[in-house]
Amino acid sequence: MKTYLDCYPCFLRQALSAARRAGASPEQQRRIVLRIMDQLHSFPADATPPEMAEAIHALVHTETRNPDPYRAAKQAATEQALALLAQLRERVMTATDPLNTAVRIAIAGNIIDHGVAESFDLEATLERVLAQPFAIDGLNALRQALAETDSVLYLADNAGETVFDRVLIEHLPHPVTYVVKAAPIINDATHEDALAAGLGEVSEIIDNGSAAPGTLLTRCSEPFLERFARAPLIIAKGQANYETLSEATAPIFFLLQAKCGVIAGDLGVKQGDIVLKAPKISGQEPRQLS
Amino acid sequence: MKTYLDCYPCFLRQALSAARRAGASPEQQRRIVLRIMDQLHSFPADATPPEMAEAIHALVHTETRNPDPYRAAKQAATEQALALLAQLRERVMTATDPLNTAVRIAIAGNIIDHGVAESFDLEATLERVLAQPFAIDGLNALRQALAETDSVLYLADNAGETVFDRVLIEHLPHPVTYVVKAAPIINDATHEDALAAGLGEVSEIIDNGSAAPGTLLTRCSEPFLERFARAPLIIAKGQANYETLSEATAPIFFLLQAKCGVIAGDLGVKQGDIVLKAPKISGQEPRQLS
Numbered sequence: 167m168k169t170y171l172d173c174y175p176c177f178l179r180q181a182l183s184a185a186r187r188a189g190a191s192p193e194q195q196r197r198i199v200l201r202i203m204d205q206l207h208s209f210p211a212d213a214t215p216p217e218m219a220e221a222i223h224a225l226v227h228t229e230t231r232n233p234d235p236y237r238a239a240k241q242a243a244t245e246q247a248l249a250l251l252a253q254l255r256e257r258v259m260t261a262t263d264p265l266n267t268a269v270r271i272a273i274a275g276n277i278i279d280h281g282v283a284e285s286f287d288l289e290a291t292l293e294r295v296l297a298q299p300f301a302i303d304g305l306n307a308l309r310q311a312l313a314e315t316d317s318v319l320y321l322a323d324n325a326g327e328t329v330f331d332r333v334l335i336e337h338l339p340h341p342v343t344y345v346v347k348a349a350p351i352i353n354d355a356t357h358e359d360a361l362a363a364g365l366g367e368v369s370e371i372i373d374n375g376s377a378a379p380g381t382l383l384t385r386c387s388e389p390f391l392e393r394f395a396r397a398p399l400i401i402a403k404g405q406a407n408y409e410t411l412s413e414a415t416a417p418i419f420f421l422l423q424a425k426c427g428v429i430a431g432d433l434g435v436k437q438g439d440i441v442l443k444a445p446k447i448s449g450q451e452p453r454q455l456s
Numbered sequence: 457m458k459t460y461l462d463c464y465p466c467f468l469r470q471a472l473s474a475a476r477r478a479g480a481s482p483e484q485q486r487r488i489v490l491r492i493m494d495q496l497h498s499f500p501a502d503a504t505p506p507e508m509a510e511a512i513h514a515l516v517h518t519e520t521r522n523p524d525p526y527r528a529a530k531q532a533a534t535e536q537a538l539a540l541l542a543q544l545r546e547r548v549m550t551a552t553d554p555l556n557t558a559v560r561i562a563i564a565g566n567i568i569d570h571g572v573a574e575s576f577d578l579e580a581t582l583e584r585v586l587a588q589p590f591a592i593d594g595l596n597a598l599r600q601a602l603a604e605t606d607s608v609l610y611l612a613d614n615a616g617e618t619v620f621d622r623v624l625i626e627h628l629p630h631p632v633t634y635v636v637k638a639a640p641i642i643n644d645a646t647h648e649d650a651l652a653a654g655l656g657e658v659s660e661i662i663d664n665g666s667a668a669p670g671t672l673l674t675r676c677s678e679p680f681l682e683r684f685a686r687a688p689l690i691i692a693k694g695q696a697n698y699e700t701l702s703e704a705t706a707p708i709f710f711l712l713q714a715k716c717g718v719i720a721g722d723l724g725v726k727q728g729d730i731v732l733k734a735p736k737i738s739g740q741e742p743r744q745l746s
Contacts, residue, residue: 171472171482171485171486171489172469172472174468174472174489174493175465175466175468175469175472176465178464178465178468179462179465182461182462182464182465192461195461196461196501199461199464200496200497203464203493203496203497206490206493207490207493211486
């Protein structure tokens, strides 16, 4: 997805929020905001929003010497989500259509996103997402793709959301590789965050070699790109994975909440809608990385 | 009120919204947003947000050659408000405390603000504001000040909101001078807008000589400044009047809804709160323009 002009105010908001979380002084906050405006001047019109977000958070890390401003928020979100784990599993076990419920739970967890909002109501979101119709409903396509494949590459999003992913992964009938970020960026899950959420018990955890939000293929490591190219079925969580991979030629199912109006508009849905978007191609077709 | 860094994202949002309303092409929209970011670089740290807003809307007017992008929105808001006029008057007439109700009605009309949001629910806001406790309650001070004075200078805010002001003005026991903008800026009321709302029937309408939001004393005309300096009691409507006059030494009662988090923070109230803030000095004391 390209960057819209509507993303520019959001970049400044996000820079300011990250700077404050990182403990920046008012003077540092001002310097960060002014530099981000400079960088936006030369930001390529066809670049995706996570490319700018990567630059923003790199600047905040450098300016404040704080490499992980969201560390405490990530740990708190993981603990909050783990406290719900037994209840989430119970909901899948007792569901009429367990895959449907497990997918909705994974999407509900996508509300834990400090790039979009300062706070969230996890339990209210869970009830909403369990009941809400899909604005884009690729559930049957996912069901069929799972029946035809033998492994899943799962592109993670945020810490805490990891626990909700775990519930879906426990229900999947195949080995899962769970892909996290190589270093901290916003509240995106790293290897450490995934382990804390228990993902090591249900999947192989790898990182994509990058510290950009989403999956910026140009920034990812060779080992990850090989796995990505071979994967017969990819589940990509969250807005940033949609922003960075919406044009990729790959068998990707996007699972997300459209929390931002720009992404909702790009997907043709309303803000607040839930999305399970099936790929245009299947994993059986030959393909190239785009 | 000084400009906070949190205002910067909002300036970009407002520039984009105004550009689109003015019919700017995507290329023009991009040019406007980039130029606003340039101007923010040299924007004085102690300037008020309406000074930047004035520059933003001047740029949009120049770039798009559209001097009044909010014209249709202003007319629609005035018509919508006029349709409520009889009901609003009835509410004051049947109230236990008519001044309290008339003040609340004037504050309810402050929801009509295209600088802050694209849309509003006028009737729901009216019911909320009629019932909501004041977060800052200067009603008794206003009652006393009205008893001790013989005229009121009323600084208007937005078109449509004018009708709600009219209901309060009809209840005031003194002659009122209603001050509008000298030229269009966002959806602020001009002389034409005030006339359309019937303010000519209940007050003398003058303009402040400026096309900045709020009341930027450095931009106002001499005739207005003389009236302002002599006024024994001033009612100032809306956020921009608070932003520009919060430091002024004058007998100003601020009536507003704290629609923006920054202004709410500056006032020490919560977003969504209603405010009737009494002046620190009375109109009887000698004073200088600040």
